[in-house]
Structures are given as structure tokens and as C-alpha cells.
Amino acid sequence: MSNRRFSEMLNQWEEQRQQKQELVTVPVSVAKKDLERLQALADVYDQPLESIMADLMHAALAEAESSIPYVPGSRVIRVEDGEPCYEDEGKMPDYLDARHRAAHPEN
Known part of the structure; x- marks a missing residue:
């Protein structure tokens, strides 16, 4: 493994560590149909359900924020x-x- 690849891997690990430190767990209720959709996305993309939910919430919040009219x-x-x-x-x-x-x- 070249020094550059090793350095990139270490940087990625550090970024992931910092991201995990920023996470908070909150209880959330979702409609059964939405949970089915979330689970289907998690299955299809081989991702943890929590990651799918967090990523979708992040994207939705960014979209909502940018949609607030001036x-x-x-x-x-x-x-x-x-x-x-x-x-x-x-x-x-x-x-x-x-x-x-x-x-x-x-x-």
C-alpha cells in the first residue's frame, strides 16, 4: 500500500470518527408504509436502516431550507x-x- 493510499485511508477514518461524534439518537415515529419503504431502500442498497433514515432526513432538510422563499x-x-x-x-x-x-x- 502506497503512503498516499494509507494517508487517504487514515483521513477517511478520521472523518468517519468525527461524523460519528456529531450523531445524536432521537426517537421518531413513522407511518408503517414509510417504514416499509425505508426498509426496502436499506435492503436494496445494503445500508443500515438508520443510515438511510439519516441520509434522507439530511437531504430533505437541505431541500426544505433552500426552498424557504425570500x-x-x-x-x-x-x-x-x-x-x-x-x-x-x-x-x-x-x-x-x-x-x-x-x-x-x-x-
């Missing part, structure tokens, strides 16, 4: 390339505040 307000908050950027009066500011509170519950 609602331009009347107040200009900055100018970029000569164009005014208006404050967002949609749900994104509230979402970002709630996300910050969830990440820092002691504040």
Missing part, C-alpha cells in the same frame, strides 16, 4: 454591485433565529 422587504440592508439588497421579510430570518436557539439552548 420575501423582499422595504428596507435596504446593503448594496452589492450597485444594486440594493432588501431585508428578508419571509420566514428565513425566523428560521435562522430558531436554528441558532436550537444550536445554543443555553442563551
